[in-house]
Structures are given as structure tokens and as C-alpha cells.
Amino acid sequence: MLISGILSLIPERKSLPWDKELGWKIYPETLESFKTGFDEVQRNLRLGNSYLINYTRKTPIETGLSLKEIFYHSHAKYKVFYKDFFVFFSPETFVKIINGKIFTYPMKGTIDASLDHAAEILKNDKKEKAEHYTVVDLLRNDLSRVADHVKVDRFQHIDFIKTRQKDLLAMSSEISGNVKPEFRGKIGSMMQQLLPAGSILGAPKAKTLEVILNAEGYDRGFYTGVCGWFDGQNLDSCVMIRFIEREGNQLYFKSGGGITHMSRLEDEYEEMKNKIYVPIH
Numbered sequence: 001m002l003i004s005g006i007l008s009l010i011p012e013r014k015s016l017p018w019d020k021e022l023g024w025k026i027y028p029e030t031l032e033s034f035k036t037g038f039d040e041v042q043r044n045l046r047l048g049n050s051y052l053i054n055y056t057r058k059t060p061i062e063t064g065l066s067l068k069e070i071f072y073h074s075h076a077k078y079k080v081f082y083k084d085f086f087v088f089f090s091p092e093t094f095v096k097i098i099n100g101k102i103f104t105y106p107m108k109g110t111i112d113a114s115l116d117h118a119a120e121i122l123k124n125d126k127k128e129k130a131e132h133y134t135v136v137d138l139l140r141n142d143l144s145r146v147a148d149h150v151k152v153d154r155f156q157h158i159d160f161i162k163t164r165q166k167d168l169l170a171m172s173s174e175i176s177g178n179v180k181p182e183f184r185g186k187i188g189s190m191m192q193q194l195l196p197a198g199s200i201l202g203a204p205k206a207k208t209l210e211v212i213l214n215a216e217g218y219d220r221g222f223y224t225g226v227c228g229w230f231d232g233q234n235l236d237s238c239v240m241i242r243f244i245e246r247e248g249n250q251l252y253f254k255s256g257g258g259i260t261h262m263s264r265l266e267d268e269y270e271e272m273k274n275k276i277y278v279p280i281h
Helices: 031-047 067-073 118-124 126-144 187-194 205-216 265-274
Strands: 006-009 052-062 078-082 086-090 093-098 101-104 107-112 147-161 168-179 226-230 235-239 243-247 250-259
Touching: 031 052, 031 205, 031 250, 031 265, 052 126, 052 205, 052 265, 067 078, 067 086, 067 243, 093 226, 101 126, 107 118, 107 126, 107 265, 118 126, 118 147, 118 168, 126 147, 126 168, 126 187, 126 250, 250 265
Parallel strands: none
Antiparallel strands: 006 078, 052 250, 078 086, 086 243, 093 101, 093 235, 101 168, 107 168, 147 168, 226 235, 243 250
């Protein structure tokens, strides 16, 4: 559909044929530069100001495709193109509402799919498991603000994400409940209770947001926001991640991951870089 310069496909449709080269190059910051914000995040974790902080960076990139071409050729669960300003191709559902039932699908934990026993490693890694438990607990509490009978239906479900750069496994859970009568049809009031999305922020939300603004040193803009469609009763929405944005003549890819007290600097730096991809294949 086309609305005031917005192209969106929710859910995925098949990409158009193309014969242009991707020409994909990334210019990540140095480990030392990444470490500056990482150390600030760890300092706040040690002080007890937060117990999970989603630390993100913006990385200069080059590509032979326009943002609109990336939009059309990407395979993704959700994807949106806005003018020549940004494009994203998100694998993460935020909230769905179907016939009065509400679902959320926090995604936390990724790994290179080419590793032997990658799924088992991801599910059993102490840091990744702690991060996932924290986000599931946070989203379960958030959902309880607008729903009754909240429960975890699926825990640590593994999704396969195919990209031109490398294949990844991502870990999600499904949480559901019944929309409270006072929130039925009131999407604005409901979103006010649920936002910002816990999976791209951390916990507790208010203090963690302060830490992020100080540690990251850049404006996320629309990145890590939420968008979707609502027909008056049913809703399908996503978290705006896997995000490319134009600033002047330069493109930036915004990516990151959750940090806990068990996080290793080198591992988090690699995860940030692993998420810089386009799902064109």
C-alpha cells in the first residue's frame, strides 16, 4: 500500500526480479569506540540501575541498491520504506490482537547459524538465557497491564533468518492474554501502556532509557519504534529493527543487542556487526 510516501508490506510478499549487484560494504566503528558506551552500560549494571540494557550503534554502509530497491528485494516478515529516508525489514512481531486475544513475541538472542549445534548453544548460553528470561518477564508484566490471564505459550522458539551475508538463528517466545474490556478497540491507550518495546530497551524501562541516551550518544529516531495496522478490532504490529537510514548522502545501519552483567565486550561487538545485513537471497 502507498500512504503519504510510505510503502509497506505486512506480511511478506515475494521480491521483484532484479539484476543489480548488492555492492554491500560496512564500516563498523572500532572495538575501542564500541567499548566506550559498553563500559558505561556495564557501570550502570554494576550500580543496579538496570539489569538489562539494549545498546545500539549506527554504522556507515554502502550499497549498489537504492532504499526502495532494498525494500522490494528483501524477504522479511515486515518491511517498510519511507520516501528516500529509511527502510527496514523486521523479523520481530511486537503485538498482535486477534478476536480479543493479544499476543506478543519478544525476540532476544542471535547466533551464526553455520556453527555446529547453533540452536542448542543459543538456548543454553548463560548470558543469552538470562537476557531472554528478563525480556519475557518484562513483556509478560507489560501485557498484564492491558490483558487478563497472561501466560507464556512458547518459550525460546528458534527462527531461521537467511541473508546474503550469513544465516542467523534468532530466539523468540510467545506470550498471550485476553484484552481487558476497558482496552478493547482503544489502540492508543493500549500502546501507551506497552511502549517502548521492552526487547529493544531493557529493564526497568525508565532508568534504562536514561542510561541508553547517555551511552549511545546518537538519536535512534524511528529505529526501534513500532508500526503496524489496526482495523478497529484486530492489530498486527512489528518492532522497527534491521533499519537503514539516510543522513544526507550517507546511509547508516542501526543495530545492537542486549547487555547484561555477563556480557563480553568482543561478543557484543560481533553481534552488533552480525545484525548488519539485508535479507536478499
